[in-house]
Every structure is written in structure tokens, then in C-alpha cells.
Amino acid sequence: MNNRNVVLFVIGSVILLAGQFWLSSRYAKPVPRVEAQQVSPAPTKAQATAHEPASSVVAPSTPAAQAQAGVKVADPAATHILTSGDLTLTWQVATGALKQVVWRQDGTHFFPETFAGLGSLKGAGFETVRDEQGPNSTAVIFENAVGERLTYTVPSQGHVLKVEAASPRQAVLMLVLNPTQDEPVKGLGRVFTLTEKGVEAVTWHDVLHESWFGMAKRKPLPPTAERLGVDxxxxxxxxxxxxxYFAALWKLPRLAGRDAEGYELLPQNGHMEASLYLGPKKAEPLLAFEKPFTQVIDYGFFGAVSHLLFWILKKVHALVGNWGWSIVLFTLIIRLATWHLNTKQTISMLRMKDFEPHQKAIQAKYEKFGSDMTKKAEMQKELMALYKKNGHNPMGGCLPMLLQMPIFLALWSMLNNVFELRHAPFFGWITDLSARDPYFIFPVLMGASMFAQQAMTPAVGDPAQRKMMMVMMPVMMTFMFAQSPAGLTIYYFIFNLIGLAQTWWIMRSYQPQPITV
Known part of the structure; x- marks a missing residue:
């Protein structure tokens, strides 16, 4: 079996899928939003009663309507800023919506400037905002003339805010707004809810766009839940x-409502309360918030394998202290763990090289029968008899490779998503292992090492095809890794270097065995 073709097929499929996704995201046009995606779940009797406007308070439903009715509302352009030990928060005063979060450690902005905001009280037009200083927190309080209040309690240190709202007219707390165009969520990734099944996630692109050439319709927001958030x-x-690498996460006392406008929290007796996490997608702070939220760290399909590999990587980092060198040592560990599998694969290919003259002789014998399927079956039977007589399994070179595919894919997901590699330096020009190599040095080295490994590997199959693949595959992989995180590219470069040394040693010590015909 030609192992090169199998590898090419797997990697080529991934590249084609990635290309389709890129074309879809780049050229698909948004379509106008129409009717509601799904109505909110039916409220309980108590909620339905509470949701009815109080007869003693009649207020216009929007800030603009309130202004027209003569109710004093803050200027829509007015903002309120509070800085804590970890975050800088910006609200729109008129709505009480949290418009921007900045992580003070490096100045990263959570949302685009056009973001609609989190936590606004639907229909409220706030007149004033004030800060109340507590021993370990600050309460930011929005109020209006009709007695509505929205309070964010921000800790002096940490990422979890307490959000409380009171509304005599039974207004709902808007949690995540569903945009009608790309601008409010430009650059953002997923919106998700956490259910008993796990994380139900949809990208904002899929919510707003049909797929390439309309092959699939726009997707609705994920099902309602008590836990939800956005990347x-x-x-x-x-x-x-x-x-x-960050998330805004809501922890609610009851199921959120969901309609065309987004997710909302229905009031009980005019009161609402929730917790809001604004911080990194990192295991420790997420566990402190609530364990299920650790699932928002996307480790991919082979999540269990990714978790194990990252646990090993963290143990190495605890000894080394640098994430780049940790990846180098981690690669050595993975190579040693799969050494036997890779040895079997290489020996199987060398053995297939020994069989090649006998294979060609059998194929030449049946060449005169053309495409006769009966004769082709006889030829395959004769080939298998030859392998069996010599105790060789032609699939022996493929099985080790297939067993390593979960490790390959798990590492790809893990090194692409773990927060710890973000802005982590290695040496020289590599100042961020989560970003691409700015000078493309490691992708080129990785491609060169792949070319060298293919040139050293025993030549099996059609020589012309092998010569073409020896160039095409490293070139494709070089372009693919040119846009990948530097940490991932370093891993595969070191992986290939160790593979070169292993292949050289095996070929040096391999003794061809005679073929019994």
C-alpha cells in the first residue's frame, strides 16, 4: 500500500475543506433577517404575571420614545468607564449596555467598536449613572425617573461581575443581542449555550450568512439554556x-428566553439577577466560576486526547519555564512514545521495497488481460499469497499512521487554542507562539525537513508520481503552516527532525530479507 498517497489524501482533504470555508467566509453575502428564529420558552404562570406592565407605571418602551415623551434620558453618546485591577469596562449610559471590555494585562479589547453590548435593560432610558465603592468591589448603578435600576458589581480583582436589575414595568434583561449585520460582531467567533449535551455553538458568520452558493441556510441561535456566552x-x-482567547459568559438562575432579538432573562416580580464572567478561556478561572464553563475551551473532536497532551505540556513547562522549549521537549516525548509505531511503519515500507520486483513481475503477467475484473481479482489473490508466504502484512505501514492520526488532530486543536501560548515568547523573532512566524522561517524549515524525509524514505510505487509528490506535498504544507501558530509549526519541524534521525538509523541498520516465491 502506498503510504504517501494515504497521507496526501488525508492532508489534501483538510486543505480542500479549509479552502471551502475560507471562500465561504470571504465571499458569502449576508441576507436580510426576517422573522424570529424561535420564540422564547413559555414562561411559568408567575413569570407571565410578572411580565405584564405594572398599572401604576406607564413608560415609553425605548429611550428615544422616552425622550420624545419628555422623560430625561442621557445622551446616547455618553459613556461611563470603570477600571478594576484586571479590566477596564465601558458602558453606554442611556441603555446601561456594557459596550467594551479591555484586559489590562496587555490592552486586548474584547469586542469591536460597533458591538451592541451586553446586559442592557430592554426599553429603558437611563438618566444617571453613579459608582458606589465597597470594600472589595465597586457598584456601577444606572437609574431613571420611572424607578428602573441596573447595577453591575465589579470586583477589585477578578473577572466575575454580579448583574442586578429592577424594573416596575417588568422589562427584560437583554443578555446577548442578535445582530442583523456583520458590523456589531465583526471579528468575533461563536455564540454558544451550555446544555446537558455539552456546548451548543454557532459562529456569528453562520447566523448571518448562507453557506457558499447557498448550499446551507443560515443557522439559528443555539437552544436556550441557563449558561450562555460569546467568544x-x-x-x-x-x-x-x-x-x-477570551469569553463573555452568563450564569443565570433560570432558562434564558430566546427570540429574534437574542437572549434575554425574564423578570420575577420585577427583579433579575445573574453572574457575568469576562476573562480568558483558561481552565483555572473558568473552574473558579463554574466547572461546566471549561468546555468553552475548544479542544476539537479528540478533546480527551487534547486534554491529556496539554496536561503533559504543562508538566514540562513547570520544569522548563518557557513554553517554546516546553514544546521542543514535549515533541521529543511524543516522538519517543510513538517510536515503535514509526519504526514499524518505516520497516514495512522497506520490506515493501524488497517485494517490488516480484510485484511488478506478477502485474506484468496479468497486463495482457487489460481491465478484466476476474483476472484483476486473481492478480490480487496471487499478490496476497506472496505476502502471506513471506509473513508480511501490506497494511503494516498504514496502521501505525492511522493510529497516530488522533494524536495529530488533537495536537492541532490543542496548540491552536490554549490560552497559555498566547503572547508566549520563544527566542529571537518568535515573540508570540500563538501567532504565525512573522518571517516564515519555521514554516520553510518545516517544509524543507518534510522534503528531506520524503527523499530519505524508501521509494515505493510509480517513480514519476513519487517525484511529483516529493515537491508538491512539502510546498502545500509550507503554505498551510505559514498561517498557523508558530508553536504548532515549531512542533512539526522538531517532529520531522527527529523523524529524519530515526529513519536514517533504521535504514542504516536494516538488513533485507530474501523473498520466497
């Missing part, structure tokens, strides 16, 4: 945002 974090110098 956040816009890197300063990123031309196109791929990974989001």
Missing part, C-alpha cells in the same frame, strides 16, 4: 481573527 478578544495586530 471575545480581538488581537491588536491580527489582520484576520481566527482564535479567540
Amino acid at each position: 471575545a478578544g480581538l488581537e491588536k495586530d491580527a489582520k484576520s481573527q481566527r482564535n479567540h
